[in-house]
Amino acid sequence: MRLGKFVHAGILLIFIALSTSCSSKRMASQTEDSTSVASQTASNNTNGGLKAHADVSSTKADTAGKGRAEFRNKRDGSVELELQLSFPVMANKSVAVHLHEHGDCSDSGKGAHGHWNPTQESHGKWGSAQYHSGDIGNINLNSKGEGRIKLSSNRWTIGGDDKTNILNRSIIVHSGVDDYTTQPSGNSGSRIGCGVITAD
Numbered sequence: 789m790r791l792g793k794f795v796h797a798g799i800l801l802i803f804i805a806l807s808t809s810c811s812s813k814r815m816a817s818q819t820e821d822s823t824s825v826a827s828q829t830a831s832n833n834t835n836g837g838l839k840a841h842a843d844v845s846s847t848k849a850d851t852a853g854k855g856r857a858e859f860r861n862k863r864d865g866s867v868e869l870e871l872q873l874s875f876p877v878m879a880n881k882s883v884a885v886h887l888h889e890h891g892d893c894s895d896s897g898k899g900a901h902g903h904w905n906p907t908q909e910s911h912g913k914w915g916s917a918q919y920h921s922g923d924i925g926n927i928n929l930n931s932k933g934e935g936r937i938k939l940s941s942n943r944w945t946i947g948g949d950d951k952t953n954i955l956n957r958s959i960i961v962h963s964g965v966d967d968y969t970t971q972p973s974g975n976s977g978s979r980i981g982c983g984v985i986t987a988d
């Protein structure tokens with residue numbers, strides 16, 4: 789009886805010792821991983837963390853097109869956007885793209901309301917003295933009507949506080965070019981594409 793207890797206790801101790809050494813090895817290798825990732829360039833400095841996307845579809849039959857926006861949380865805390873658009877009828881033109889306030893593409897995109905502007909700034913060019921957190925800007929489309937951009941922002945989070953959270957906003961594609969000056973929306977023309985941003 790006593791001996792049996794000792795044996796059990798011994799097995800238990802061995803088990804604890806084994807599992808402790810396994811988990812400390814795992815932690816060590818995680819530390820190595822994060823060090824090597826951190827030393828890589830900013831462009832692939834992703835941590836495999838939070839992601840979100842929006843599938844953009846056209847709001848009108850005569851300007852048919854589509855797009856895909858992918859957001860991912862970077863190790864430095866910023867959020868990176870990769871956006872691809874294909875609007876053949878807009879070939880060789882530039883189109884304005886913004887994040888609008890509401891995650892609602894109804895009524896030909898009008899349900900999205902105005903530019904997402906949680907910091908109460910003027911409309912403007914991305915990175916200038918004042919701009920809306922949704923002022924992505926103009927995207928050049930090639931002869932097929934295809935275009936892509938990649939940008940990162942510290943103004944954005946995926947699921948953070950209300951001032952930075954991009955979830956349940958809309959990405960809107962316009963028929964015109966953003967002049968970066970006219971208030972409150974850059975005189976960007978009608979809304980031809982819309983997609984709601986949702987967490988992956």
Ligand SMILES: [Cu+2]
Nearest residue numbers: 885886960976
């Ligand atoms: Cu817009």
Ligand SMILES: [Zn+2]
Nearest residue numbers: 903911920923
């Ligand atoms: Zn704006």
